[in-house]
Amino acid sequence: MCENSSILSMLLLVKNFLNLLTIIVPIVLILYTMLDLIKNQIDVDKKYLKVIGKRFIYAVLIFLVPTVISLVINEVDEENKYLTCYKEATTENIKYYRAREEAEKKKEEEQKNIEKEKADLKRKQIENTRNVLSEQNKKKEEDKNNSSTPNINSGNTCIYFQGDYASHSYNSSCGSIASCGCGTTSTAVILCTMLKDPSYEPIRVTREVCKMGGCTAGGSSMNVLIKYLNSKGLKTEAHDTHYSLGNFSNAKAKTDIYNALKNNNMVLFHITRHFFVLSGLENDKIRIVQVGNKGQSQKTYTYEELKAMVESMTKNGKHRVIQGYVIVSK
Incomplete structure (x- = not known):
């Protein structure tokens, strides 16, 4: 209870009020008596002595108020809980406990965010597993009918976004995967999809690429x-x-990108200071996993539209351009 800053603030207010009372009331009584003497409103007789005596007693009683309160609290509060709280009601303690409460609240919020991220990651893992299993089942059906290898363009692509990994470290000089992990997140999308293995996710791929000095x-x-x-x-x-x-x-x-995607390959796309994935074709348009932008990933593009979209993006005040690509195949 004594570690609650609100309770301590209330007790400090009471303490300050009592301290103020013990100072102001006696002073007022003394000043009032002196004023009476100056104005000669009190005859120097028994009546005068009686008034002075009463005021002196009132002053003493006011000084004794904190002591009386402490005695009452001691009688009522056998374990000295309230008296301890009363003694600890200081500005320094209130600041300390308030800071601690804020730190604990912040820690709880961070823990909730971490748990939410874990839940989101688990959900994405399940979704990617379902995509892989769906493609594996489709492959089995196609094998029965002597059909060709399963088509990545069917839409069964593992989806990851680097922004979902803000609490996971990239490296000491660049911060989190959300800040610098576009390349490793894109690589995770490609490996998870092409190898049909959802264990390839951004955290694992980032760790392994960093070990290789990447x-x-x-x-x-x-x-x-x-x-x-x-x-x-x-x-x-x-x-x-x-x-x-x-x-x-x-x-x-x-030409290379359209040919690659038509042949069930994937493309690691490189623009100024960023990577993302060209995952397939849909109605002769390029489907993408823009690991840094979920909204852009919902659309399909011709190459010209993709180029225009890239050039509309900026980095450090400059427009981005397409710098290259890596065709990935089995």
Whole structure:
């Protein structure tokens, strides 16, 4: 109870009132008596002595009020709970307990946010598992009918967004996955989908890519992401101006990307300071998993529309451009 800042504030108010009372009342009585003497309103006789005596007694009683209150509390409060609270009612203690209450409240809110994130991650894991199982079941049906390999373009794509991982560290120089994990989150989308393995999620992929030296202060290294994808048995073909890989042009990119997606491959797309995934085709338009923007992921694009969307985005006050791409295949 004594650790409650509201109760201590109330007790401090009572304490200050009593202290003020013990100071003001005697002073008022003394001043009043002196005023009577100055104005000669009291005859110097027994009546005068009687008045002075009463006022002196009142002053003494006022000084004794805190002592009397303490005695009463001691009688009523055998365990000294209330008396202890009364003694601890100081400005310093109130500030301390209030700060502690705020810290505990903040900790509870952070814990709730962490639990919510865990619940969201679990839900996404379940959704991705269902997508993988759905595609596996579809593959079994197609195998029975001697059909080709399952089509990623059917929409059974693992979906992750880096913003859902704000409480998970990327590295010490760049903060969280939400801040710098677009490359590793995109890689998780590709691995989870193409290998049909939902254990490849952003936390795991970030940890493994960082161990390979792929996590920098500016985000993920494309060279290490390519090496990581290759280590999982996937093939890669890269064309990128920033990393001086292959031979990039928008005309070539358009042709390569459409051909790759038509053949059930996926594309790790690189724009200025950002990665995301081109996951398939839908009515001859490109379907994307923009790991940094859920709204953009709800739409499909022609290559020209995708290029225009990228160039409408800004980073540090500058418009972004397409810098390259990595075609990922089995």
